[in-house]
Amino acid sequence: MPMAQGDAGVSASALEALLQRHGRDPHALLQLLRELQAEHGWLPRATLAQVAAALGLTPAQVEGVAGFYRFLHTQPVGRYRILFSDNITDRMLGSEALMADLCRRLGVAPGRVSDDGRVSVARTSCTGLCDQGPALLINHHAVVTRLDAARVAQLAGLVRGGVPVAQWPAEWFEVQDQVRRADVLLAEPPAPGAALSAALARGIPGMLSEMKLSNLRGRGGAGFATGLKWSLCRQAQGSEHVVVCNADEGEPGTFKDRVLLTRHADAVLEGMTIAAWLIGARRGFVYLRGEYRYLLERLEAVLQRRRDAGLLGTAILGRAGFDFDVRIHVGAGAYVCGEESSLIESLEGRRGTPRIRPPFPVQSGYLGQPTIVNNVETFCAAVHIALQGGAWWASIGTPKSAGTKIHSVSGDCERPGLYEYPFGTRIGRILEDCGARDTQAVQVGGPSGLCLSAFEFGRRIAFEDVPTAGAFMVFDRSRDMFEVARCFAHFFAHESCGFCTPCRVGTALVVKRMDKLAAGHGSRHDIDVLFELDKLMHGATHCGLGATACNPLRDTIAKFRPAYERHLKSLYFEPGFDLDAELSIARHLTGRDDPGAHLERLS
């Protein structure tokens, strides 16, 4: 047995305590599984069956949920579960060599559990620490930033010595905010309650019209008009209305919400409270991505402080009937849950598979009730609109893109961190401010966004030009843009929910082609097939994940084609089947490895 814990399941009393805490609500399944795993290390089949029986679900339903989320384990993992953040920015800072070094020191292969069950080391999607990477995540809770060879060597010693994570050097866990340029949202926040009072003074129709007047559009990427969304939800019929804050900041290269939740949690929650008042909601959720688990206690403390101050709970600000409270739902490693209908499925304790839309969440969301789902930054913006009015917000930025936008800048630049600018800011301006030199390309909006090359640096951040959800990854001329696209291809294949054919199979096929090119076995035909897959996935997928999965591929092939062609072995046709590699068994059996035992090399 690789684990100290057996697979007989958790004790009845431990399970009972958790069940009671969650009121035996089957919609709390994901939270329950997360918390069970935090105590037990992994989720044995017997435990899943116990949970199913207690919640009135079938064992297979529970197994299906446990198998969906990357941070839940139905097989034993190490007592130290180490996950290296695997964004391209981590790789550019040397994460791959550091991970290889750690694995060597610990005598464990990547993706495996050490023989003594002590440790497992693997990769995970971007953990939102790109400005202070390479980063890793331990036991789905603590993060270590700014990894280097010395830290890895010391870390290996601590793991080998069985030192609890809580006793590791405190400075390793330091997460810095790195606010480099503040405008409205990142400036000194308003006093808690001030914006809520201002909103109440404006009245519901007044505040809703200010929201519309502001031209605020959602900051999560889709850019839907916030005032309109809230009005539609207010008008929708339901037994209750629900406010959801999307803090599942999974787009690689994006970390602005982490900082907003750290520094401006009051503003986020106040924006939610204003929204609750406008749409008539009593219940709210913050969907916090599993990678940000370390923020949970801090956020719970802010919630309690606001309850104590009469800014949450019953009769908010003394107003009878204005009741609203917020619960934090922690995700478990699934990028697709950033899509609002997947997020709602996940909130309900199910697999995070996107729903068929329409109906949209504003009509039928959480438990079928009218629900708004907005990004962390959107709620922050609403706070400032409540205070200063819609016309003021609309006067910032461009006519079609009102207000400011926060950018998470990382990659090849001197000063990575957060930069907030009014919409309409040139790409080149941001590059100058962050100290980027000899820049070859910028990936704006993350892998699902746009890859811009040097001749496009005069373009502007705006919904009508270069839209963005907040990532801004910089690549200088030393970088191989093919490798950037290949890293993103692996990301999308890893994060595909598996529901629809084009995304489930298409993302896997893209990875196969990219890996084949990387191995030097690619032909021009492979590049044509990649084009074909991109075209197919743009129209035929069930949700936006698949539709945008080939964006980096399409952009980099169009703009950096030589980077691809460098990986073509020769102008000869190179088949997918590697005949020489197939002969390796024969060579092994005959003990030969001389040139005569190999096929003639083409290059």
Place this chain on the structure above:
Amino acid sequence: MSEVEQVFSLDGEDLPFQAGDTVLQAATRVGRYIPHLCWHPDFAPHGSCRICTVKVNGRMAAACTVQAAPGLDVESRTDELNALRKTLLQMLFVEGNHFCPSCEKSGNCLLQATAYEVGMEGPHFEEFYPDRPVDASHPDLLLDFNRCILCELCVRASRDVDGKNVFAIGGHGIGTRLLVNSPSGRLADTAMALGDRAAGVCPVGVILPKRRGFAVPIGERRFDGAPVSGQVEGTP
């Protein structure tokens, strides 16, 4: 008194529909064929296979999930869409292990028939050859997961019609797979019976009755006589 007939356009021809119809329901009602795999007239739309992708007012969408509405301009039988469907079918073929000549469902298989329909002549992509052991534990039924296309019709039928919840979906991404709901994970330990709706709903050759091989010879099977597009019966 006659109601005003509501119509939308499918490939340039007016197509009547009833309130609440999806594009695919309306087309099927009048005997018009739109290729599909995960959709079944008796079950709620699922939208996973994407074979029924059409263009609605110029935008791609799954015909099984788009609500019919007056004046919609729906394109289905175009070279572009048939090429797309062919690619999706090729994806399904390479993802699983589909060896038609040795499959009892050959000739009755919707995947195979649809592939013939759109002129698929080969897999085009490299095969994945996944390792998916069969489950032969049940006395009357065989589960050959090699052929699963994740349409979830068995999941829906067992849950919604049989009330047995024998199946569920597990995993994620390319590792997504059909789960059997029993302590052992084997079909023998479920309440599944030969007469269940879930036992007969599989469009491919995953769920098969045992001891009934080739009762109808190849050449006389459902899709041997007429292509799938010629077998949309419609409902008056």
